[in-house]
Amino acid sequence: MSKHLTVVEHPLVQHKLTLMRDKGTSTASFRRLLREISLLLAYEITRDLKMTTTTIETPLREMEAPILGGKKLALVSILRAGNGLLDGVLELIPAARVGFVGLYRDPETLKPVEYYCKLPSHLEDRVTIVVDPMLATGNSSVAAIDLIKAKGATSIRFMCLLAAPEGVERMKEAHPDVPIVTAALDECLDEHAYIVPGLGDAGDRMFGTK
Numbered sequence: 001m002s003k004h005l006t007v008v009e010h011p012l013v014q015h016k017l018t019l020m021r022d023k024g025t026s027t028a029s030f031r032r033l034l035r036e037i038s039l040l041l042a043y044e045i046t047r048d049l050k051m052t053t054t055t056i057e058t059p060l061r062e063m064e065a066p067i068l069g070g071k072k073l074a075l076v077s078i079l080r081a082g083n084g085l086l087d088g089v090l091e092l093i094p095a096a097r098v099g100f101v102g103l104y105r106d107p108e109t110l111k112p113v114e115y116y117c118k119l120p121s122h123l124e125d126r127v128t129i130v131v132d133p134m135l136a137t138g139n140s141s142v143a144a145i146d147l148i149k150a151k152g153a154t155s156i157r158f159m160c161l162l163a164a165p166e167g168v169e170r171m172k173e174a175h176p177d178v179p180i181v182t183a184a185l186d187e188c189l190d191e192h193a194y195i196v197p198g199l200g201d202a203g204d205r206m207f208g209t210k
């Protein structure tokens, strides 16, 4: 992907995102909408994957048909909210290897603290898509990508639902080689590092916690 930031302005994405932002939307609807949007974001983030051809026989004749031909894929979910995006992406790319990075945000310092990391082997041979719905300060995303690069990954993309300008800048400084695909670029962060106007705490809204 050539652009550092891609905002997917497709009408279906924008419509579903508006429903997700609305604080009256139920947990069940929020989760369903997130899965639906994740399919559309996955379509966008994979649009330039390398292709090759294979010879097949249709019922009518032989043909050279396009198939994926480049590196295989790995998906890495940043726990726990990343799992809401992961499910939809895995539906489209069921053969992908899957890793998880667990980071929580220290409420005082707002810095990420790692509590879990399980990544697929040989990430150098794969295109890795990192998923986390909210790119807020960018601290967790940068830390997760640090871990993923340390495991050998060289081709990484980042998928989120909402991004704040602060998070996009932080990612650009730390990982300029990692393109970001998002459904929207919001205005700013508030004093608690929530994205404004945002949608609140994605994990809480997805899992019905508080």
Ligand code: URA
Pocket (backbone or CB within 6 Å): 081, 134, 136, 193, 194, 195, 196, 198, 199, 200, 201, 202, 203
């Ligand atoms: N994480 C969330 O879930 N929401 C925000 O607004 C920022 C970070």
